[in-house]
Amino acid sequence: MTGERTVGERTIGEQVVGEQVAGGGSGTDDFYGRLRAYEGRAAVAGGEGRDAVNEPMIRHWCEAMGDTNPAYPASAPPTMLQVWTMGGLSGHTGGSIRSEAYDELLALLDGAGCTSVVATDCEQEYLRPLRPGDRVTFDAVIESVSPRKTTKLGSGHFVTTRMDIRAGGELVGKHRFRILKYAPARRSSAAKERTTEVKEARRPRPVINRDNAGFWAGVAEHRLLIQRCTDCGTLRFPWLPGCGACGCLEWETVEASGAGTVFSYVVMHHPPFPAFDPPYAVGLIELAEGVRMISNITGVPYDKVRIGMPVELEFLRVDADLELPVFRGAVA
Amino acid sequence: MTVRVGDELPPLRIPITRTLIVSGAIASRDYQDVHHDAEAAKEKGSPDIFMNILTTNGLVGRYITDHFGPHVRLQKVAIRLGAPNYPGDEMVLTGQVTAVTDGTAEVSVTGRNGIGNHVMGKVTLRLSLDFPHGEADSPQRGAR
Known part of the structure; x- marks a missing residue:
């Protein structure tokens, strides 16, 4: 041919x-x-x-x-x-x-x-x-x-x-x-559509299952719950079915005090995701109890976030159906 | 029906429905999401789902055998795609005989939709033995 x-x-x-x-x-x-x-x-x-x-x-x-x-x-x-x-x-x-x-x-x-x-x-x-x-x-x-x-x-x-x-x-x-x-x-035109999408897009929904339902139930009551192994007492976060230290499947919960510090962070510039407006900081927060969680840092511009910065838990309603635990920073 | 160079095939109007796009994609075992999932297509920068090349290929073949009858045999189908076929549009296939040689005919095919040429192609087919054709009249015969 x-x-x-x-x-x-x-x-x-x-x-x-x-x-x-x-x-x-x-x-x-x-x-x-x-x-x-x-x-x-x-x-x-x-x-x-x-x-x-x-x-x-x-x-x-x-x-x-x-x-x-x-x-x-x-x-x-x-x-x-x-x-x-x-x-x-x-x-x-x-x-x-x-x-x-x-x-x-x-x-x-x-x-x-x-x-x-x-x-x-x-x-x-x-x-x-x-x-x-x-x-x-x-x-x-x-x-x-x-x-x-x-x-x-x-x-x-x-x-x-x-x-x-x-x-x-x-x-x-x-x-x-x-x-x-x-x-x-x-x-x-496509870029314009994308901008509109960002405005209208909603945050991703959490996947709630048997292993983490207790965490989200806590969030609904404005309580940040950490798991604690009933056998060896090790705290763990995020929620998992078994203890990483001793393998025990039994656990109880501890409510976090809400105090924490920025353990580390990154600033997202690219790529953009619907419902997020870059640049923004993604923080790895070390709670006073010792476990760490990834979350947003509020109240501080993305370029003013620093390692070691003290932060305080608050709950952010991102839309009618979703509330999330985030951390408010205080600029020194 | 005598086949001569320059003969024009009657146009075939094909409404581009979602059903045609999706059933064509699935019947050709093409599960790319842009051919059945409008949301996924939009995420990839397309305004809507669009027809896959295997369906276009099938429609071009059908256009030729619908016109010439079930006894002809397709030998070659070569197509090139341009403007996509989106739902709600209509594609009009037109064709013209461009060569007739030794019981073989060549037909150029164009499928035009609302936004441009969806497909341009060339089909080579074997005319059946009892199919009279105007080979002697073909001005291209000497050239080939």
């Missing part, structure tokens, strides 16, 4: 607003060199179809496509070729069928910020129809990795793989597939 690219550059071409062979610094060229080194290496070796070609899957596919061709399901629609190679919801038996090389290439691109993926091209050749009962096997090779391209979606690299599909050892189809691995472009 090489040399028959009459599809033209138009569709994605419309999206490719500028093209740059990532240059300017030898560092970026080196990066493309590392990507290109994967060309010709296996992407999939010894793949096996999850299911034999079968009438129910053909029928479901025809129903979805609205395809009433009477040739189906006695034979499979040729354009189902890729379907027989798909891992489905639970993936291929025995885990991913991607080669180590292909995983490495995708990881390199992820590492360069090209974390999003979109399929752009599919070129298939059908050598003989597949019929119910056929079992497919397949192998694929990394055919090419493009230089960095800037598209409407964002900038990234096109990765093309070429797959041979066999049934009973006989080549039945060829499948060339191209994806764009890209770093999403920041769009002003």
Whole structure:
């Protein structure tokens, strides 16, 4: 199929607003060199179809496509070729069928910020129809990795793989597939939506289970409860089913006095999470009782938080359904 | 029906419903969340779920066999995607015969939706033996 690219550059071409062979610094060229080194290496070796070609899957596919061709399901629609190679919801038996090389290439691109993926091209050749009962096997090779391209979606690299599909050892189809691995472009409208989301987004809900329900029951009563092993007396936090010191499963609770100090802290600048407004300080608070907990520090600007700063427990209502124990600091 | 270069296929209008996008993705065993979970799609920067490439591929194949009949055999389908198919849109597939040679025809296919060209492609098909075609009339014959 090489040399028959009459599809033209138009569709994605419309999206490719500028093209740059990532240059300017030898560092970026080196990066493309590392990507290109994967060309010709296996992407999939010894793949096996999850299911034999079968009438129910053909029928479901025809129903979805609205395809009433009477040739189906006695034979499979040729354009189902890729379907027989798909891992489905639970993936291929025995885990991913991607080669180590292909995983490495995708990881390199992820590492360069090209974390999003979109399929752009599919070129298939059908050598003989597949019929119910056929079992497919397949192998694929990394055919090419493009230089960095800037598209409407964002900038990234096109990765093309070429797959041979066999049934009973006989080549039945060829499948060339191209994806764009890209770093999403920041769009002003999207950015605006994100800002709105931050305003409307709610804090993550705590996961309350049998092991920590007592803690949240305490919070509801504005009491910060610490577990204490009834056997060896060791205090523990966060809540766990057993004692880390002696393994005893019996415990009682002690109410914290509320006094503590900043044991350590970090300031979050990036990435932003919905409902949080960076920069903000995340404190590791050492309670007067000796255990430590992670919490917010209130009443002090993020850049005024210091290790050793005394703090005092308070309860912060973050929305109608959620109250959290936080610590108010006092600027010296 | 004689097949000649330049023949235009009647357009096929396909409403892009959520049902089509989701059923197409699942029937093609593509469980990427952007094809069935609108919230997940939004988190990834897409305004809504969108059609997967395997469904587009299937619709292009169907467009050709619906028109030429069940006795033709698809030999090649090559597609390139552009503007995504989002729910509530409509895609209009159009096609034109670009070559006829030795019982084989080439059809260029375009699927246009409300925001642009969703797909451009080329399909090569084997016409059945009892399928008359205008090979002798093909101006491209000499060129090939």
